[in-house]
Amino acid sequence: MLLLWLSLVAGVQGLIPVDNDVEPEYAVATDDDESTPSDYFVIFTVATEENDPFQRYVRSLKIFDMDQHLQTLGMNEKWLGGDMNYPGGGFKVNLLKKAMEQYKEEDDMIVMFTDSYDVIFLADREEIVDNFKSTGANFLISAENYIWPDQSLESQYPDIKGKKYLCSGMMMGYATTFWAILNYKEIENTFDDQLYYTHVYLDPNFREKHKIQLDGTSKIFHNLHGAEREIDFGFGSKRVTNWEQGTQPQVLHGNGPTKLSLNRFGNYHPKVFDPTEGFKGKCMVCDEKEGTINVEDTENLPTILTTMFITERTPFIDYFVNKTFTQNYPPEKWHVRIYNRVWGHADHIQELVNYHVTNGDKKFASFELKQPKETISKKISDLYQEGMSTCAELECGFYFVMDSVITLTDDNVLKDLIHWNKSVITTQLTQPGQYWSNFWGDVSKDGFYKRSTDYFNMVKRERLGLWNVAFVNHLVAIRGDVIKDKKVSYVNTKYDDSNYDVGFNSNARKNNVFLYMVNLKEHGHLKRMENYTSHRVHNDLWQIFTNTLDWKLNYIHPDFDKYLTKTRPEFPQPCPDVYHFPLLSTKFSWHIIHELESMPGDIFAGSGKTDDKRLQGGYENVPTVDVHFTQINFQQEWMKLLRDYVAPIQRLVFEGYSFHGNALLSFVVKYHEEGQRELRPHHDHSTFTTNTALNRQGIDYQGGGSYFIRQNCLVRDVDIGWTLMHPGRLTHYHEGKPITQGTRYILVSFNDP
Ligand SMILES: O=C(O)CCC(=O)C(=O)O
Ligand SMILES: [Fe+2]
Numbered sequence: 001m002l003l004l005w006l007s008l009v010a011g012v013q014g015l016i017p018v019d020n021d022v023e024p025e026y027a028v029a030t031d032d033d034e035s036t037p038s039d040y041f042v043i044f045t046v047a048t049e050e051n052d053p054f055q056r057y058v059r060s061l062k063i064f065d066m067d068q069h070l071q072t073l074g075m076n077e078k079w080l081g082g083d084m085n086y087p088g089g090g091f092k093v094n095l096l097k098k099a100m101e102q103y104k105e106e107d108d109m110i111v112m113f114t115d116s117y118d119v120i121f122l123a124d125r126e127e128i129v130d131n132f133k134s135t136g137a138n139f140l141i142s143a144e145n146y147i148w149p150d151q152s153l154e155s156q157y158p159d160i161k162g163k164k165y166l167c168s169g170m171m172m173g174y175a176t177t178f179w180a181i182l183n184y185k186e187i188e189n190t191f192d193d194q195l196y197y198t199h200v201y202l203d204p205n206f207r208e209k210h211k212i213q214l215d216g217t218s219k220i221f222h223n224l225h226g227a228e229r230e231i232d233f234g235f236g237s238k239r240v241t242n243w244e245q246g247t248q249p250q251v252l253h254g255n256g257p258t259k260l261s262l263n264r265f266g267n268y269h270p271k272v273f274d275p276t277e278g279f280k281g282k283c284m285v286c287d288e289k290e291g292t293i294n295v296e297d298t299e300n301l302p303t304i305l306t307t308m309f310i311t312e313r314t315p316f317i318d319y320f321v322n323k324t325f326t327q328n329y330p331p332e333k334w335h336v337r338i339y340n341r342v343w344g345h346a347d348h349i350q351e352l353v354n355y356h357v358t359n360g361d362k363k364f365a366s367f368e369l370k371q372p373k374e375t376i377s378k379k380i381s382d383l384y385q386e387g388m389s390t391c392a393e394l395e396c397g398f399y400f401v402m403d404s405v406i407t408l409t410d411d412n413v414l415k416d417l418i419h420w421n422k423s424v425i426t427t428q429l430t431q432p433g434q435y436w437s438n439f440w441g442d443v444s445k446d447g448f449y450k451r452s453t454d455y456f457n458m459v460k461r462e463r464l465g466l467w468n469v470a471f472v473n474h475l476v477a478i479r480g481d482v483i484k485d486k487k488v489s490y491v492n493t494k495y496d497d498s499n500y501d502v503g504f505n506s507n508a509r510k511n512n513v514f515l516y517m518v519n520l521k522e523h524g525h526l527k528r529m530e531n532y533t534s535h536r537v538h539n540d541l542w543q544i545f546t547n548t549l550d551w552k553l554n555y556i557h558p559d560f561d562k563y564l565t566k567t568r569p570e571f572p573q574p575c576p577d578v579y580h581f582p583l584l585s586t587k588f589s590w591h592i593i594h595e596l597e598s599m600p601g602d603i604f605a606g607s608g609k610t611d612d613k614r615l616q617g618g619y620e621n622v623p624t625v626d627v628h629f630t631q632i633n634f635q636q637e638w639m640k641l642l643r644d645y646v647a648p649i650q651r652l653v654f655e656g657y658s659f660h661g662n663a664l665l666s667f668v669v670k671y672h673e674e675g676q677r678e679l680r681p682h683h684d685h686s687t688f689t690t691n692t693a694l695n696r697q698g699i700d701y702q703g704g705g706s707y708f709i710r711q712n713c714l715v716r717d718v719d720i721g722w723t724l725m726h727p728g729r730l731t732h733y734h735e736g737k738p739i740t741q742g743t744r745y746i747l748v749s750f751n752d753p
Contacts, residue, residue, distance in 0.1 A: 040109045045116040046074045046092045052423055052514035053117040056266055063270045064124035073099055082190040089193035097182045104179040112172035117512055118262055122240055122270050123250035131220050132172055138211035139173030141166055142221035149192050156202045162216025162245055166201050168194040169253045170221040177210050218242045222249035225256035260442055263468045273465045283465030295415040302397025305335040307387040310342050311380055314404040315532050315543050316550045317345055321352045323408040331362040335394055339383045341375045381500035384490040392483050403474040407550055408524040417477040426472040428519035431526045432549045435459050439517040440471035447506045469517045473501040487511040537598050538591040544637045557582035557721045564648055571653055575713030579653040584721040589694040593745050596627050603627050604670050622682040625675055626667040638666045666749040671739045679736030681709055686728030686750035693718040694745035701742030709733045
């Protein structure tokens, strides 16, 4: 026994690197030692490059401590097995034959062969070997429902339990048997390997002599093609189960058109994500450090290129450009490009560039702005492709595509994506309150959207993790080496120019590039681009219905939310029952003034008289020089603002009353030293009034202010966007104090008249 034992161990040395300095202890090994014969195991695979699916394969082996058994054949060698899309692969058989020669007499050794790009392991060696032994076979080959590549052999297949046709992507058995199989016949490199094994299996004498079986019931191997529905996903700690056969397969093969299915299984198994832990589940792979980039190590951060693409008219374009420029990344390692294809944005973009680049303090590694005169005649896909080639020329470590449809609300997006070190990755961006996002869980045959079973769980942010998905766009980080190796491209003649992103994703999938989406952290969202008007100066002001969240980010005062949580006694009250809070942003104030002042002629002219045709009664008791929101079609927008932001504050400060949502008169008042300077004492035609400062007392004008006569109280120094809220038709008899210099703008709304 001991003699045989030693010869076995000699074989093991070929599999596991042995440290020569260590005294070999195996000669005195006991049965439960590491090097018992059950250890005598090797897994072969053939792979010519260490791409994403190969890394997934190796990780699945590592999870079960089996990577030590792996021998990869053909790595970095030229593939001689013909076109992978057609029958071929005899090359695999010949590589195996060469590698197996050394084990040809090892009759206790168990050898496994699997494909790697479309295979994952789901169990450990012990379970696999035990299951193998329980079959009584000397050699076990995986089975499927379809005959390939030679249908004419149909009648020769023996009937067995479960699936009866052979698939050569996964097999295992004793080394001596495998050797016999590999030597059944000579095989050309370009001959089909599956057909080779089929001939072996369909030779009844050979099959019986060598006890060759197919694994018809997925005891070990499960091929997904035509058998996806037999499989119960099993989650995290639970196993993938073939409920039709009552088995728990240990190796899963995404053969044929089931690659995306396998990707989905691979999002959970082995030990990738466990949705059973807690409500949201647990991303197990997210905790793995191996292969990731430490983005805290600023010295060693990769050089990057970010490219902003503006290919359609975009609301809140300045927010998009600003948030890109202010990302947290060392500028000396950061190249920036802008491709603008929209004439209407050209001047604005130039201004933003002047601010951030020409006059900014960040000195970028390089910068270029391409305006419509250069970009408009080019195809969109060519612009994206050009950006990518620039990245290759600049030897960048990562290339970021950033489309103007995105809104980033976080400054660490670049680093957070680089961290994962993936070939292609995005962060989940979704239209607020919608299921429209920047990734697809699955694609149909034609390459377009298809819902995956877990898409909603991700979009609703119920499952947070790192996901291998079918399609990503709008914010995409692509690793430099993937670009250099030409595995990704925006050029794809199958799709028209407007579907440049569909073409990109299709190319990537074809080239075994995984497309990741991470949703651990909320980095931003997507805007809606439809219904965007173009006839205003500040069209964004009218976006409160279409892009409500962006409207808030841009036009509501940054401190507004803090006041929602205050109690009434905490609320600033400059005069009795006159409350004071930050409502609108400085940007809103500037935009609304600018919008009115850029209208042709003088839109304020003609107002300020008691006869007022704009009013239903045609008469205004205490007229101001003003513009009513009805005049600029802003009334509905303003009412929404009242409902969404003013009403909750009103309920807080005037307890027991609830805003009815009416406001017939909302207007911008202009006091000017040469026009109307003041407003005489009056009551407002409202239950409560809001009065918002749109410019600065002491800078833009002198004097002014709201004076509450009965309370003998003047409020003068109101910051931009801050709003006074006071009772209207009773108790707060008030006047507008005269300005002594400049122009004063206020926004007044008579609420619930
Ligand atoms: O000038 C002010 O602050 C008061 C304006 C006012 O009372 C009004 O427009 O009704
Ligand atoms: Fe008033």
